[in-house]
Amino acid sequence: MNTSGFMAAAVNPGRRFSRRRTAGQTLSGLAFIGPNFILMIVFWLFPVVFAFVLSFTNWDLLSGLGGIEFIGFDNYRSLPGDDKFLRSLLNNLYFTAAVVPLTVILGLAAAVIIHEHVWGKKVFRLVFFLPYISNIVAVSIVWSLLYRHYGPIANFLRVIGIEHPPSFLADMKWALPAIIAMSVWMQIGYACLIYSAGLQGISKDLYEAAEIDGINRWKRLTLITIPLLRPTTFFIVITSLITSFQVFAQVQVMTDGGPAGSTSVLVFYIYQNAFRFYRFGYASAIAVVLFVIIFLITLIQWIYQKRLASDY
Template sequence: MTKKLEKIIYNNYFWVAIFLLPNFLGFLIFILLPVLASFGLSFTKWDLLGEINFVGLANYQNLISDSTFWKVLWNTIYYTLGTVPLGIIISLMLAIILNKKIKGVKIFRAVYFLPVISSTVAVAMVWQWIYNPQFGLLNYILSLFNITGPSWLTSTTWAMPAVIITSIWKGLGFNMLLFLAGLQGIPNTYYEAAEIDGAGSWAKFSKITLPLLSPTMFFVIIMSIINSFQVFDQIYIMTGGGPARSTSVLVHYLYQNAFEYFRMGQASPIAYVLFFLVFIVTLVQLRNSKKWVVY
């Protein structure tokens, strides 16, 4: 290798390192160091102002015996089971419809994607008005059919379903766009060959669309589950975790422990429980993907 070539390679590595440095520093300062610090705090008792006292595994033991923790854990699972399957099914149906050559299809795509880029706070406030039991739009529509609507966000029965509906509506456009991209990547020749063989709509969907869309489906499932476990904004704005903690989830309970009760040591284990839950669910999905994802 000549000295000139060595110099060129060295210069290339140097500039690669220079351009990667800001991203690396951002990861180090804002992600890696806070993760390590929170892990250390999970073994301590600290109220943000006083001394940091080492308590060992006491915080984890307290979490196991904390009935509120188990309630918010179930609420998180309930929210995930409510948003993920319905959100995926509805967004897939919309993507199939909007993949057809219909008049004004680009406008419809933009309209369905609009909630995704809208502020979660603004969306939550609009849906608060929709769910208002006195002058909300939803109860007004129900009254037209002689149905008395419930007090949606103040009912322990209906508060979580109301938040689930809002979340599905908010994220529908993102999943729809991913499915739409996947559908447009499927060659039309497969469908033409299937039509020649006399295949109907369901046969084409089940034998061609779903298998070839499975990588996109896998990605959407993983991202939807991760996002549902991390839900916070709409819970905080719409219900504040109430009534009677019927909508409080893991991230909301973590926030309360850290910044309302000033128990940083007790909040940190909740973050790691959340991490391991997401990690385990993702790992299971990765292992099972070999059985149904077609690459």
């Protein structure tokens, strides 16, 4: 198949160009990425550096810029002993481990089904996408009401024979799964949309050839679709990881971290420290740790994906 050639080229484009052109290449390369990169430096780099510096201080905002006091690594040192931080970290890992695979699998399934369905594509895509495009605060409010004790979800469970449905958001064991379910509901549309766009890019010829060879649907999916969608999957996995490690609005609106701290996640804990306790230094330190976690995971995937691509 010709996939191998184009995957390798895709990852290492331009390898065939000679060295003489390197200077010109660099210049035009910089010109293309310039606007974007400068905007990044202006609007992101400064705040990021500022936050990083703050993580070595005990700044409380109120004391002003003059009141920034450096305390070295104290913030980082107190993290391992902070039960609430550890709990938020664990909750977050649990959340991510559940949401990312579910989103990717369900999103792919939805996209493939919609893609193969000739009729009603637009409507189906819209239905899946509606949760993602809606305001997350409003949607979180709605869900927290749907989860109520005598709400539609609990009533439905009663109808199908579960006599004592959990009181989701009020139950320490069920609150986080309830938020996970809601988040997956929101994110499916996102994965589905991107997979849809990815599927558009796959040439119909491949499928036709496969059909002639008598390859069944399942094999077509595992042998053609999924391998060809690898860059798309890579993208969805990384962005979903980032989004899920930064889950916040649902938690704030639906449970405010409760009951009894059982749904506290990292960004919620960061938010609490910064916006409620005015511990901006400590909040920044947690943000840096979170950054390192996400960065490492991304880097591993990056290398893994590159190796995979060159193995072809």
